[in-house]
Amino acid sequence: MGQDGTPSGDLRVTTRRPLREVLADPTTRLTATFLLIPRLELVELLANAGFDAVVIDLEHGPVAVAELPGLVAAGHGAGVYVLARLGERTPATIGGVLDSGVDGVVLPHVDSADDARDAVDSARFPPEGSRSLNPYVRAAGYDAAESFLTTANAGVAVLVMVEGKDGLAALDDIASVAGVDAVFVGPVDLSASLGLPGEPEHPVVLETVRDLMERLALAGVGTGIYCPTPDAAARWQRAGARLATLSADIAMASAGFRRTVEELHDLNTEGRSR
Template sequence: MQMPHNAFKAGLRQGASQYGIWAGFATGYAAEIVASTGYDWMLIDGEHAPNTVPSVLNQLQAVAPYSTAPVVRAVNGDANLIKQLLDIGAQTLMIPMVETAEQAQALVRAMRYPPHGIRGVGGGLTRATRWDGVDNYLNTAHQELCLIVQVESRLGVDNVEAIAAVEGVDAVFIGPADLSIGLGHAGNPSHPEVQERIQHAVNATLAAGKACGILAPNEEDARRYQAWGCRFIAVAIDISLLRQSALSTLARYRPAADAKAPSRTY
């Protein structure tokens, strides 16, 4: 059996724009619906959605038949958690709040087997190896694994050049909401200082030869970040889509007294 192909990582290498959607319902059924809609990638969120390793596994299995590539965001950079997520078959991981090159280097080691890292060998116990069905998995796994580090703090942006330069980091993903609050502009990622720091992070990432991504459900934001060089952009969030559609439908029959535009803070 051949190693499963990581279409998302291949897309990063080709430099094509890849449009993604956040999957926050933490169920395989909802994830499968999202995967059937044609987005290039979907983020199974283990940081802010109520996911566990078993629920992530359930979603990976549910979306496997579809062309939408799953990206799994861990709650943090714990090496033991990374080991579990890789063993259940996640091939692309996003790790939040990376602030130094040393953190990024530790994440790379967590994703690789000795002598290049510290990942433990699960062998026939793991879905990643298709229960020992993938030929030469131990020596070739890194070829299809993809590491995305999130830069979303003042310190992270200050160190973004060094973070992006780390060998084994495939991409940098910018978090506008956390960055804006860290810069003292809570709820206002459109503030000029925040925008300047975002553009700086994009430029530094591209200068290091790495792909840059961002979360931007607002179309105006998404197109601006794309023009700056972001090549994988999350342009939708499933929970927000449901809520906005539900409110819009109800408003046709009973106008809401407190109707307001969707938030641009994500």
């Protein structure tokens, strides 16, 4: 079920609450996945499978900003939220991605309150920030009314990624920055920063994430988190994560392909043994 009570994967246009408003609700439990293959068919398949959101990965996926409008349109048509994870936090990059009409941005390697303030500033129109306005982009409906500045500021979510020791040390300051809608935890990079590379399920990493989520909850800020498995996603959703980003399109497709071939091999082996 989607946040508005409609099935996530019915491939119909739905009217949804702005993502920023949804993430402000402590009862929110959205399930997303990373999209690294920039195909609208995959966006629709993920929506049809029941995901509430997709996070288009411009940091690690071969996705160009020019491909975003079609992917965003496919996601919105299918009734899911569409976010973009950026590879950099420059104002021009943030503004260009937001012009495509995404519901939110996930901004990497935020290590201080100043980093968080700069990110929010780049994502909000004046007077809340310094985002540049072009009325002829998709996010503005190609012909912006005056209300666009207000609705964009009220609706577009800014999620900042805490992935290292500096970010952990500055977590309370980061969470206090006005306009930060959620802190997105990257357990893979976090495990490396804790001296446990490639071990996001190590007890030390898990305890660090639990502590982080508790501190964010006390600050009234939502948590987003990458979850490699359904077990991890269920664990962090029970702990209060408002956006659990489960696996990635490539990982799930690869696992499905392998299972299908292995099933065929097993059936052929059974047939020969009879």
